[in-house]
Amino acid sequence: MNFKKDFVAAAEDRKPPPFSRRKTALRHGIHPGRVLRFVVTQRFYFMSTTTKPSSTATKKDTRLVDSLNLVLADSYQLMALTHLAHWNVEGDSFFQLHTAFQKQYEELFEAVDDIAERVRALDAYAIGGLSTLARTAGMEEFKSPMPQKDYVAALIVAHEKVADDATRTRDLAGELNDLQTQDLMIGRLQSHEKVVWMLKSFLK
Numbered sequence: 001m002n003f004k005k006d007f008v009a010a011a012e013d014r015k016p017p018p019f020s021r022r023k024t025a026l027r028h029g030i031h032p033g034r035v036l037r038f039v040v041t042q043r044f045y046f047m048s049t050t051t052k053p054s055s056t057a058t059k060k061d062t063r064l065v066d067s068l069n070l071v072l073a074d075s076y077q078l079m080a081l082t083h084l085a086h087w088n089v090e091g092d093s094f095f096q097l098h099t100a101f102q103k104q105y106e107e108l109f110e111a112v113d114d115i116a117e118r119v120r121a122l123d124a125y126a127i128g129g130l131s132t133l134a135r136t137a138g139m140e141e142f143k144s145p146m147p148q149k150d151y152v153a154a155l156i157v158a159h160e161k162v163a164d165d166a167t168r169t170r171d172l173a174g175e176l177n178d179l180q181t182q183d184l185m186i187g188r189l190q191s192h193e194k195v196v197w198m199l200k201s202f203l204k
């Protein structure tokens with residue numbers, strides 16, 4: 001008697017048939033399609049758990065859109081104050097100031113649209129509504145009426161506040177390598193610096 005041969009033959013008899021998901025499924029009374037779905041789901045689960053970026057990378061960085069929304073609020077508030085100055089300014093420079101203020105608020109009207117649309121392009125939402133904008137900007141409103149030079153002085157302060165926030169936004173955009181936002185802020189800063197120069201020149 002060849003025990004070794006008999007042992008191998010017996011082992012061959014006990015060996016399961018070649019692996020087949022279809023046959024295995026049918027043997028257990030499961031529709032083969034369900035097995036395939038399970039396998040696919042498991043593979044996707046594996047991929048989703050192994051290729052998932054770290055939690056810090058998935059956390060959305062809102063600093064830039066928050067900063068842009070602040071510049072948006074500032075600019076809107078400045079536009080409203082410039083409009084107020086345009087309406088109520090009086091004195092011997094009325095025509096010059098009335099016209100200059102109009103040009104300034106018209107330019108700001110276009111700027112707020114560009115800033116808000118940049119926020120949208122960054123897949124975030126622009127803030128709006130007068131009370132929200134005023135609260136966010138936190139810019140001091142001036143009393144009106146007042147002497148013509150006081151409008152000019154108050155608007156210089158407001159322009160400088162916007163420019164400070166635009167500078168921070170420009171720098172943050174540079175840090176994050178968002179050159180489009182950086183370019184937008186550089187454009188806004190050029191505009192505010194030019195207006196501040198003109199307003200300061202009027203006061204001399």
Ligand SMILES: [Fe+2]
Nearest residue numbers: 086087098102
């Ligand atoms: Fe007007």
